[in-house]
Every structure is written in C-alpha cells, then in structure tokens.
Amino acid sequence: MKRLSYIFLFFTFHFSLFTSCNNDEATKTYSTANMVRCYLQVNQYTQLFNVMGSMGEYATIRPLKSDGKLLIWSNIGSTEYPIAADMKGYEYGLGGLIVGVNYYNEYMAFDLSCPNCNRAGRRLSISYDGIAKCGKCGISYDLNNYGVLREVPTDCSYETPRGLFRYRIIYDGSILGIYN
Numbered sequence: 001m002k003r004l005s006y007i008f009l010f011f012t013f014h015f016s017l018f019t020s021c022n023n024d025e026a027t028k029t030y031s032t033a034n035m036v037r038c039y040l041q042v043n044q045y046t047q048l049f050n051v052m053g054s055m056g057e058y059a060t061i062r063p064l065k066s067d068g069k070l071l072i073w074s075n076i077g078s079t080e081y082p083i084a085a086d087m088k089g090y091e092y093g094l095g096g097l098i099v100g101v102n103y104y105n106e107y108m109a110f111d112l113s114c115p116n117c118n119r120a121g122r123r124l125s126i127s128y129d130g131i132a133k134c135g136k137c138g139i140s141y142d143l144n145n146y147g148v149l150r151e152v153p154t155d156c157s158y159e160t161p162r163g164l165f166r167y168r169i170i171y172d173g174s175i176l177g178i179y180n
Helices: 002-019 025-029 046-051
Strands: 036-041 057-064 069-074 077-082 097-101 107-111 124-126 131-134 140-142 148-151 168-171 175-179
Touching: 046 057, 046 069, 046 077, 046 097, 097 175, 107 168
Parallel strands: none
Antiparallel strands: 036 175, 057 069, 057 097, 069 077, 097 107, 124 131, 131 140, 140 148, 168 175
C-alpha cells in the first residue's frame, strides 16, 4: 500500500509539471529559491498526524545533519526520528519546513527560515495562533493567511520585506508530499 501511495504521488507530481503553465499566477505563488522534495508517511510522525487533521495548527520539520535524524515539532512537543534509508536525498528547503492546515482548510507548506534574513540559521519561531516570527529581524508572518507579512518593526532594515517562501504540498490522508 505504501508503494502505491508513492507511485500515485510520483505521477501526480510529474503530471502537474507537464500540465501547468509557467506564466500563470500559481507559478509566482510557489518559491523555487530553495530546493524542496520530501514525502512522509504522516501516521509515523505524531506531530504531523495531529496538525494535518486540525485547522490553524502547524508543525516544523528539519533534518539534524549531525546525527542523521529528523526533528519534528508541533504544539504537543518535539521528537527526533531516524531518517529512513528511502528518505536519503530529500531536500527540506533552506532551514526546514513549516506544514499545516490554514483556517481556509488548505494545506500549507513554507520554509522555516526567515525569507528576509535568508540564512539557514535564522529559523522562525511558531506560536500557537499560527504566527511565525524571526528572532533576528523581528518580522512576523501569518501562516493562516498564506505566509504574508503580519508585522514589520519600525526599525526594520529591509526596505521591502517579503512574505514567506511557500512550497507546493500534496496530502492524500496518508502520504504528505512537499516540493517545488
């Protein structure tokens, strides 16, 4: 069954590549600034299982390169999971991923790094109300409203700050696919 889900996602992904127009508005919606490609069996990760069934909740996913583990965090806590052999070579964006379901019941995926500071080490902190904030520049983003800027400090050094890097996401109730 797991193999069939991967095959379904593979063909869905490739079909969307060939049928989408490169000049449409959707292409501008999703970022290609950082490589993202991962597929996860949601029921194997408690935090992902909980947030994918709840509106307005988010989880973060990021690899711990030093010990070959995947750190997944949500409002119920964080857990380190070993990276399985079939997950080698996955790409998790610049600083990791934020995934969840917004208040419009749409699946969302964003980069965990601040798009304005643009460094892997400038990860955003996520609050329970769906706000992501950078500890360095102080800019906050509304995850429930497509990652748009929520608050920009008056002393912000960025002339035109941008919203979060957003990625394509597929979820069939079992397998979660995030890519660009």
